[in-house]
Structure formats: C-alpha cells, structure tokens
Amino acid sequence: MKRRTVLSLEQALSLPSATLRFAQLGWRVIRIEATPSGGGLPGDPNRYIGARVADEDRRSYFIAPNVGKEAIALNLKDARGRDALHRLIRALDVDVFCCNTVPSRYASLGIDYATLAAVKPDLIWAGISAMGPQYPEAPGYDPVIQAMCGYMEVTGDPKGAPTVMGLPVIDLKAGDEVYANVMLALLERHETGRGKAIHVSMLQAAASWLITVLPLIDFGCESNEITRAGNEHRKFIPTNVYPAQDGFVYLAIGSDAQWKRLSESPKFAGVANDVRRTNEGRHREREAIHRDMAQVTRRHPVAELLADLRAATIPATRIFDIRQVRELPQLGAHLTRTALPDGRRVRMQPMAVEVPGSQAELAFAPKYGADTRRVLGEAGYRAPELDALAHGGVIA
Numbered sequence: 001m002k003r004r005t006v007l008s009l010e011q012a013l014s015l016p017s018a019t020l021r022f023a024q025l026g027w028r029v030i031r032i033e034a035t036p037s038g039g040g041l042p043g044d045p046n047r048y049i050g051a052r053v054a055d056e057d058r059r060s061y062f063i064a065p066n067v068g069k070e071a072i073a074l075n076l077k078d079a080r081g082r083d084a085l086h087r088l089i090r091a092l093d094v095d096v097f098c099c100n101t102v103p104s105r106y107a108s109l110g111i112d113y114a115t116l117a118a119v120k121p122d123l124i125w126a127g128i129s130a131m132g133p134q135y136p137e138a139p140g141y142d143p144v145i146q147a148m149c150g151y152m153e154v155t156g157d158p159k160g161a162p163t164v165m166g167l168p169v170i171d172l173k174a175g176d177e178v179y180a181n182v183m184l185a186l187l188e189r190h191e192t193g194r195g196k197a198i199h200v201s202m203l204q205a206a207a208s209w210l211i212t213v214l215p216l217i218d219f220g221c222e223s224n225e226i227t228r229a230g231n232e233h234r235k236f237i238p239t240n241v242y243p244a245q246d247g248f249v250y251l252a253i254g255s256d257a258q259w260k261r262l263s264e265s266p267k268f269a270g271v272a273n274d275v276r277r278t279n280e281g282r283h284r285e286r287e288a289i290h291r292d293m294a295q296v297t298r299r300h301p302v303a304e305l306l307a308d309l310r311a312a313t314i315p316a317t318r319i320f321d322i323r324q325v326r327e328l329p330q331l332g333a334h335l336t337r338t339a340l341p342d343g344r345r346v347r348m349q350p351m352a353v354e355v356p357g358s359q360a361e362l363a364f365a366p367k368y369g370a371d372t373r374r375v376l377g378e379a380g381y382r383a384p385e386l387d388a389l390a391h392g393g394v395i396a
Contacts, residue, residue: 003028004186007088008098009076009111011044013168014128014140014202015100016065017175022096022182023068024336024351026359030092030375031066032085033368035075035396042396043073043368054341057368064348067338068362072376073369073396080394082110084376086119091379094120096182100128104136113197123195124185126178132201140202142168149206154213158228170206177205237282238289241319242297249297249305251316255279261312267296267305338364369396 004027008019011033023029033043041048043057050060075081088094099111106112106127113125127133130140143164146152151170156163177200185196207214212234213226225234231250233239239252253259256278263272271292275281282289297305302318309316325331326347334350337360351358372395373386381389389395 004095005092006030006096006098007032007085007092007094008096009033009109010098010100012046012100012171013065013142014171014174015098015178016044016046017172018126018128018178018182019069019098020065020067021175021179021352023362024359025355026357028092029069030088030371031069031071031366032076033071033073035073035081035393043071047368054364055367058365063338063346063365066365067336067348068359069366070371070375071366071369072372074372075394075396076109076111078392078394080389080392084379084381084389084394085110086116087379087381088375089116089120089123092375094123095186096124096126098126098128098178100140102137102139103127103129103133106133117195117197121195122189122193124182124189124198125195126182126185126198126200128174128178128200128202130201131203132199140174142171142202145170145202145206149203150210150213151206154226154228156228157230158224160228162228170202173209174200174202174205232286232290235279237279237286238293240290240293242290242294244297244302244305245300247302248319249302249309249316250319251309251314253314258312258314262309262314265308265312267300267308268293271296334360336360336362338362340364372396 004022004025006019006022006027006029008015008029009032010016010019016031019029019031031044036042041057044062046062047057048059049062053060053063074084076085089097097111097116099106101109101111107115110116116123116125128140129135130138130145146164146169147162149170152162152164155165178198181198181200185198189195216225231241233252236252236254239254241248241250253262259272259276259279259282262268263276271289275285276289306316306318320328326335331350334354335347336350338346338348340346341364351360354360376386376389376395386395
C-alpha cells in the first residue's frame, strides 16, 4: 500500500493535532514553516511556549503535537518559494495539503485550492480557519471561539462567571474534523480520481457540539437549561460531584433503573421517596437530592462509596489528577512515546483509536527547518541551488 504524504503549512495546535493523527498512522507528514522575517523568533510560535525540553525551539507545548514529523522552512511570499512548494507536491506525489493561516493569505502565498489543484489535480486540500473563507480576516484562537460559540456560557458555577474549558477543545475538534474529512476525501478520490477542497470553520465545528443545548431554544426551554450548571448534569438527576471523608466522588444516574438500584443500597436508602422514583420527579427536587446525597457521602471514605456503587452498577469514580490518569492501568499500554535527543523517554497521550499498523513510538519533534535541504533534494534541487535559495532567504 502506498504511504500517504502530507504537506502542512501549520502552526499553533489545531492543525498540528490533525496531522499528528496522520503521523500516528505511519504517513509521512512534512510541516512547512515560514522563513525568518523581522525581529521575531522563526517558525511556529508554539515552538517557544513552555519549558525548554530539548533546546530553544523545542519547548514543552510544542513537542506532543509534532512528533513523527519532518520540518522545512519556505518563504512562500517569494515566487521561488512557491515554485519549490509546487515541485515538492509533484515530486513527492503529495496526497494532502493542509494549512491553518487566515484565508485572506491563501492567494498571496499561492496555497489556495485552485492554484495547488492546477499543480496536482487529485490533491486533497484542507484548511482550518476561525469562521471559514467567508470571513477571510478573522483569526482563530481557541478561547475566543469558546466565548463566541457558547462554551464558556455553559461551563462553570451557575453563580459565577463564564469559564473557559480546561483543554483547548475547539482546536482539537477542528483538527479532528480535518482528519475525518480528509479520510472521506481519500475514499471519494479512490472512486472518482478527483481531489477536493475542505474548509473547516472552528466556529461551526464547535457549534456542531451544541446538540444538547441549542435545539432546546425552539422547544421553549427554561433559561437554566442552557446555561452553567457546575458539575451537575442538567437532565439526569443526580449526576454530580459529592464530598467524601477523604476526597470526592463523581457519580452519574442515567436512568430510573439506576436510581432504584442506588436507593436499594443501604447507605442511600434514606435519599429515596415516591416523588424521586422518576427522573421528572427528581428534577422537581434536584436541590434537595443533592443536599441529601452529600449528607450520605461525606460520612464515608471514597473507596467504600465506590465499592457500594460498583456493587449497584452505578457509574462512579474518584477525581483523578493528570499524573494519576497517566498511571491508569487501562491506559498504560496505549500511551504513545517518544525519546528526547539525549535518550530520555517521554510518555504522551494515547491515540484516540488504535488501528493496525499505527505508530505508538514516534520520532522526536523536529527542529525548525531541520529537513529543508534533504526534502528539497528529493524534489531535484542540487546543493548550489539550495545555497542560492538560502542566501536569498527563500529557505531556512
């Protein structure tokens, strides 16, 4: 089977998270970064975020999304740089070109779909932007989109301020949409022989997840159904964090049958009454239920509560921090790994879904421009040509 090749003009997190998924499949992923300009640091700004891990341009926030990739630096503002891009697409038989720059720059950089499809008609083109090409100047930044599409309004304490989520979920959602839609485009290309342009709007992708709140507006919902609920579930009662003697437990009641099993447990028998037999009834007494549940749970240690809840087949867990999550036996064998240049081992997040042939061990994230000459050499550039391009600021 042909090894797929991806060229990606990428920075930040949304697109690197998408192309990481291709690298995990064993595809060749070559990330393109800009050549130095002005007084700023060269390449992807995320290279310089976080603690120094390997060297100045490979810091902690950059590593995990960029393992298993190659890195080249091209000046696409220069016609020679655009020509180099076109030569790479042809010579490397590139399957997918990706970018996450603002759409207003597509044409000037020569990376718009029409231009690149003329170079290779079956090329699959995928771009991430804040709101799609209809809003070509809008920058895309995860927490800003969280605020704009309602995520912050539905996150946090109902008596407190809107709250940003603890992970950059919109960046990651946009990346997953690139991954899924590229796979669909490859399937379609297999059938038709044609390439395709894919435009991922961060705002629209994020809003597609409003499935449990946005439709409720037309159902005449109460305002409290589409705003912050803290750790409660708005619909399934009781689902919440409860205090224990030595920590907290999170338990989720998703049906009347689960409530019945919970109330038959000796510890929780006193929480039940006739009104609470149905979820509708429990809604009417939700605040009292949460108080009653907390009065029970705070008298017992976490381990004892979890043992009783497991016996009643009630979904429940203690609250784990990130260090504890990494040590979960259910995940230990599935963590991806890399090695620093000095040989130290690094455990990273698992793949979302493992598939045959996927790569759990990935090469360390590349230095800025580390592979420029070698990769351009594959497109037929000889050393004197590369020297001239470097001297002219076309490559780095």
